[in-house]
Structures are given as structure tokens and as C-alpha cells.
Amino acid sequence: MTSPIPESRNREAVLGAVRQALRHAASNPAERDAPAQASRSALEFPARGLFSIPAPGEAGVQRFLEECAANRTEVIQIGSEEQASAVLIKILESVMGLEPNPAAIPGAGPAGNTAVVAAGSEGLYVQDAPALRRLLSPLLENLSGRILWSSATACEENRAAGLTLAEALVAQTGSVIVGSDCGGRAASVLPELHIVYARASQIAPDLETALASLGGASANESLFDRASMASVVTGPSRTADIEKLLVLGAHGPRRLIVLLCMNA
Amino acid sequence: MNAARQFRHAARAAAQDAEIAGILRFNIATYDAAVALGRGRFLDWREARRRAEAIKRDAIAQLDRYLEEFERRIIARGAAVHWAPDAAAAREIILEIARRHNVRRVVKSKSMVSEEIHLREALEQAGMATLETDLGEYIVQLRNEPPYHIVTPAMHLRREHIAGLFHQKLGTPADETSPEALVRAARREMRQRFVAADLGITGANFLIADHGLVAITENEGNARLCASLPPVQVVLTGIEKLLPRLADLALFWPLLATAGTGQPITCYNSLLGGPRRGGEPDGPRELHIVLLDNGRSRVLADAAQRELLHCIRCGACLNACPVFQTIGGHAYATTYPGPIGAALTPLLRGPAYDHLAYATSLCGACAEACPVGIEIHHQLLRDRAQAAAARRRPWSERLEIRALAWAAAKPRRFERAGRLARRLLRLRPQAIDGTRLDPLRPWTRYRQAPEPPPQSFRAWWRQRNSPPAPNSMAAEPPS
């Protein structure tokens, strides 16, 4: 991308001023005392030892659940893929105005057989990923025409919900990390409801670990080589700009639901 | 009216405004309680501050290297990086981008740097409708006001004020004052503007050198929408926002959230690596990063003051400052109010703002609150030293200090001057206390002056420890 503005001079002006300032300051006897003492390892791992971090495994799951409860993320623990589909139907019934259809899905609903038909909602935007195709396959018939796959279109205004996977989850803060490869940028922020389908094994104990995994072990394993943006999402959208009172759903989702697969 | 005088008037008016005092007190008490809890989540808050300070010190000391690294890496992913020596250059760069794309409608998320360069005014003058989408910023934009606080732009308003404003501008019911309904109304209104926008503008909280990323911290989601829906995005930010490593965010995200609002981490922390990639369904086709100097390199050149560039704009020093709590944010008439603004503005914008470094009791509550350990109150002293050394202070003050220094240069002179002053003050009739005739009026207008004592300490000491001598000084009698 080239700019018509002759900007190279601006670049040299700013960088030159910065370099000159650094030289000038370095030669200045008024240099302040040695910087605050912090060991090299502290600078290498800036957050290490500063937060209580759960051990990997069960404790991590427990902490993730606690933090989510505190930040108003709704977590539903799931044992199997069929159960996930069933839970998803329940959710969609309420937000998309779907109606039960006794003919379709086994294992769902009180009667053991619940299915859905579309009725007057504005569609479910879904990241096009094999796991989500499997999750939705029992519902495809009933939702036909109402699922918008990210491979086909961008997420637009008035979608009832966005359904995506996550890059990682963070126990320390109860966060979900979504990249733009999770159905794009808008899928997780534009609809009133964001549903995340994730596995408990994706839970990183802390931000340090999660950020390291985004960055990748080497330069070309970075998330940012396949996604242009990522967001660490900690609860539904909120504001406290009016009298410091918490209101959810300021600009983004009012609800954030994580379907957490425990045994995958 | 010059800035110093204007400040004095505005400060006086605000200091006497009981309503605003109550609003600020309530807001800050709520904030204080949340921050106390938030700090408790750190195992060692002081160590966190020390590390943050060390990291920012490193970032600033090698700023040229980190800027170039950031630039190289983000350009490699298709972003364009622009450098702006000053506000005019930054405005021109952004206007040029907007003109090239025939932009008519702009959505903005919160950016203090955009306030600094008066970007919205420039865009609107060029015929582009520009919407502030952070709820607090939206409210102050509707009121035609600058933000009151760098984190809480509408801190000075109660819900009734906002309800009245929305009734008038958005047609909400006059009696609708529930925050949920007001937020809902604003969301509905702004959502249409998001969908129709041709250009999204955001700020940046951090620029990450080692991965070439822009980090944006928010709670509402409007910055994410600005980065998702419009076909072109501009990130406007200052050159001092660099952090060396992606790993640093594991400290700086919780630190910024805790100091800013008391949250463990804010709701959305986004990382931008570039414009939309092939295969992605949305996101801007072009991402432009504008890096603004605008006086920052001048601050950088002063080794004693460059720590002011460590600021992460959390607003903690504003909330902690008893002067800010008394006069509020608008009285400063600067982009950055409160202690950090008082220390930084004279350096960034020049001598017209010298007075701000003097409008403080130097109590240091700001430095105590600062999550990156900037000794803001000592920086205010250094601002004062610059102003005085450059002879920018009133002649009367210079004369007073000179007189004090002259008198104190010799103990006898000091004693004689003190005795004379005390005698004169004892002649001051009680009737003129606090009036315009009172030579002590700057003090007595607001509080009572002490009675001048008949005898100084040193005279008492001499009298007590030695027999009266012929020297009249030694025998200063109690009068």
C-alpha cells in the first residue's frame, strides 16, 4: 500500500528527533539514578509471581469457572458432542424464537426428542469449522436457511447470535481468546449473544502462557500469521459510564456463553 | 484572557460548586473501593509497579529501536505506518487517507491523542460526520464538551443530566433515567452509524515491538466494532506507547485495568496485527497507523523528565489528586488534566501552561497511585525549575524569592528582617483582616493568620543560654 503523501521526510523527522533526544539524554549528567531494581528474569517473565495462578488441570478448570462467574460469562459444562447440540438447541430456542419439533433430534429435551424449526429470527452466524459443522449437523434441517457460515459471508447487523470456537481460554481471568480466524472480527462482537464452543483442555493457567501460545514458539508460528486480529474477551460487553453503574451489552454482546467440553 | 487566568477563574468556580463536588466524591469513592479490591488480586502490587517501571524505562531508553521493530513487523503484514512530527501533520495524514477513500462517515473509539490533535473538529470541517462511540465520549460530544476525565469522560454528570440530554437529542422518554435504557438507546443510535461508516478511527494503549501489534483496551466493544466494520481503519497514537514484548501485556493489561477501574482485566483487550487477511470475512482492507511525536521527543531529550513518557493513561493520578477532586477536569483546559497533565502539558504545549505546575500542593498522592511509579510530584518541581530558570515567572514572585534568599544569606540580616516583619504585622489592625487592605490578604482571605510572636526562637535561645550582653541582638526583649 503506498501513500501519495511524501512521508519519508516525516519519518526521518520523528525518528531523527527520537535518536537525537536519546543521545542528548545519555550524555546529560542529570541522568537520574539507576532504574528501579528488577531482576532480568522478572523482565523476561513480567507477570511471574505477581498473581495467584492455578495448577494445570482440574484446578485450572475450577478457577476458570469461578472467574467466569465473577465476570458474568455463562459457562455450561458439556460431556459429549450430542449433549452440546442439545444444549445449543435450548439456547437457540430462547434467543431465535425457535419452536420445538418433536420429529427431529434424539437425546434433547425432556421428552427425549426435541427439535426446532426456524421462526422469525434473523439467523445464526457460525464460524465455518469442522467442529461446529458437526455440532450443528443434528440441527441443520431445522435451521436451514438460517445459518450463515463465515466461509460464505461476513457477520452483519441483526444476527441473533454468533457461534465460534476459541483460540484459548484463560483460567487466571476467566477469559476467552478469539481470533479473526474464529469467523472473522465481527462474529464475536456484533450480535447480542456470543456462543463459544471450547474444550477444557484449551484452558491456559494464566495470561503469560496464553500470550506465549499466541506468539508461537517461533516467529512463523504466531497466530498473527493466520489471523489479523485477536481479542481477549473477559465477560460480556459492559459500561459504567453512567454513575459508575454496571450495564451489560454496551456495544457488544449482552450475553457470552461458553459451551465447555470437559472430556475432549 | 490567557490560559493562566482562565484556569484561575474556572478553578474558583469549580471549587465553589457543591453539586460537582458531590458527584466527584461519589464517583471517586466508588472507584477507590474497586481499586482497593483490585490491588488485592496482585500478590505484590509494589513489585508489579517496579517491574512496570523497569519495562517502560527500557522501552523509552531504546525507543528508536522498538519503533522501527514495530514498524517493520506490522508493515510486513500489510499495514501502513505514518509518522507525524506534530498535530497538523497527523491531521493532514488522516484527512488525506479519508479523502482518498471518499469518506463521508467516521466512527471513532476513545483516543486521548485524537483530542490532543483536535481530530474530530478537523474531520468535521472537511465535511465528514464523525461520531465518538465510547458511551462517555458520545455523551460529552452531544454536549459539545471535551472529556472531563481521561478514563471516565462523563464523570461530572449524573444520570438525570444524561437522561435529559438523550431525551433532547435521541427522543428517549423524558422520565427514562435507568442506565440500562439509556445505554440501550445510545447503542441503537450508534449501531446504525457503525454499519454505515466508511472509516474507523481508534487509539492504541500499547504498541508491541517484538510482534508488531497494536493493543487496544476497552470495555464496551466499540473499539472492536471500529476495527471490524468500516472498510478502512486508522490507529492514531503517540510514539511513547511502545512495549518491547508481547509477554509484557501479561503484566500491563491487569495493571492498567486495576489502576483505571479496579477491574482484574478489562472486558476486551484486542491485538491488531494488520488489515483483513485473505480468506477473512471482514475487517478493514487498509490499516493505517499514525505515530505522533508532537513534543514527545522534546520530553525524551530531558533525562530527568522523560519518565513522564512512561504514563499509560490509566487516570489513577487524577482520581487520587486532591486538586483534581476540588476543581475537576474541565478547569485545566488541557487534553490531559490532573497531575499527569499538569506535569506534561507545560512540556508538550509550552510556557502558556506553566501555571499548572504551580497549581498543586505537591502532596505526592499522584505518585503513590501511579501504577508505573512516575514521581509526578517531583516532575512538577522540575517543571517549576524550568519555568523559573527561563525567567517565565511573574516579577513579583522573583522579587519575593530573591528577597528571601538575600535575607537568609546572613543570619543577622535574617534576624533583623524577621523582627521588622513581625513588628509591622503586629500593627495590622484586626479590622482589615482578610479585606483588600490586608497585606496578608492572599492568606487571610481564606483562613486566619497566626499572631506574630514577640520573640523569635533564636532570640529566646540566646537569652536562655547566655547572660545578657551589650549586643542588642542578643537581648531582643519580648515586646
Place this chain on the structure above:
Amino acid sequence: MSLESSQERWPAAAGAPPEVALFIPCFVDQVTPEIGRDLVTVLERLGCRLRFPPDQTCCGQPAFNAGYRQEARALMRRFLDTFGNSEAIVCPSGSCTAMVRGFYPELAQSDPALAAAARRVGERVYEFSEFLVRRLGITELGAAFPHRVAVHDGCHMLRELHLKDEPRQLLRRVRGLELVEIDDAERCCGFGGSFSVNYGMISEAMAARKADALEAAEVDYVTACDPSCLLQIAGVLARRPGRVRTLHLASLLARGLASA
């Protein structure tokens, strides 16, 4: 320049009380000399041998705070000459102590010899309560003062010298004294030197908040280790109907000794 807590620097020393050079700030000398006299009373009661170097005038803080570093530097030189040979220098003001210990090194930094002299004197200067508690290791004076007393933490005491508990330790051992912790004890009183006259309207509002807290706590006295804070608080209290009085810590202890 950060001043680490004096706790590690000066463990309570055993043995005979040292000779003490009195550092009487210029406005204590001229405006509130009774604080100096009360300081003498307390230190002599503890067996200190006192000296008042007569060449002292002003430490230079007013000039320094207003930005006039050249003028302040000249006064610093005088101070360092005057007190250069003293083993222990005691000052009834946290603010002036902080000037010498905290700000002299910065003021002297362009001249290594001067900076070394500043550091040397800085290590020997003590704020009054710090001297008693940290250097002498004394908290029990045998004083009595049967009143409700609140402490105002002066900003320099608190944030430059890191002295918060020292005055309270002394007060807790005063018989009959009820130590009351007020809201906003650490909030600035609004004095701030020239700020109090240049921006009187802000300064007064700050002091009013302090006065509100004191009156709400229904204390008889507010004490502090800074005469300038007390001047400000007393000045505002005097124009209010309340009955809270101000008293420097040295004065409170001196009265307490007299009535014990």
C-alpha cells in the same frame, strides 16, 4: 530520588543520647517559636545535649519549591556549612527534613563534592518523631494528655520520609490520650507553600475537607509533625464554629510532660 524507610537505616542506638544540633526551620524561628521551645523541652528531658548553630537561616525549600534552584542552592551551601560537622540534626518539621534528605542531592547533583556533602548531612538529619523512635529507641516519655487526638499525616512525612507510625507510637504511650484515626488522615491539608496563597480557593477547599473529617471525628486536638500543615489547618478551623485545636507533636508531648 526515593527515600527508603528509615527503619533499615537507623536501628535504635543504645548508649548515651547524642549531642543534637537543632535545625529550627525559618518560619518556626519567626512565626511559631513555641514549637522550637517545646522541642527543646522534650529533647532535654531525654538527656540530649543541645546546640543551636546560630548561622542557620532557611534551608531553601521555599525557593526550591517555587523553582528557583540557584537561590535554593546558595541556601543549601549555607546549611551544609552550618551543619556539616553535626552528628545528629533534629528538626521539628517533616517537610524541611525531607528538603535536606530528599531534595538536596538533586539540587547538588551538578557538583559531586557538594552532592557528597548533601548526602552526608542527609544521613544525619532526623525529623523529631523519627529521632525519638528510630534513633533513640524511645516511645515512652511518661507524658499524660487526657484528650481525644487525631494525627494529620503531612505529605512530606508520609511520602518523602515514609514516617507514618512513628508519631503514633509516641502518642500511644501518652497516658489518658485517646488516639483517633480520622477519615482522610493521609489527605493533603492544602498548604503546599506558595500554593496556599497563589491558589487560595483550591487550598481552602482542601483544608475544609480536612476540617470536616476532624470535626466529624469529634476530636479535641489534631497533631502533626509539620508546623506549616498545622498553620493551615488552624487557620481554617479558626473560622469555623467547631472546637478542634491544633498542636504540634513536640508541643503535645511537652505539655504532657509538664502535667504528668
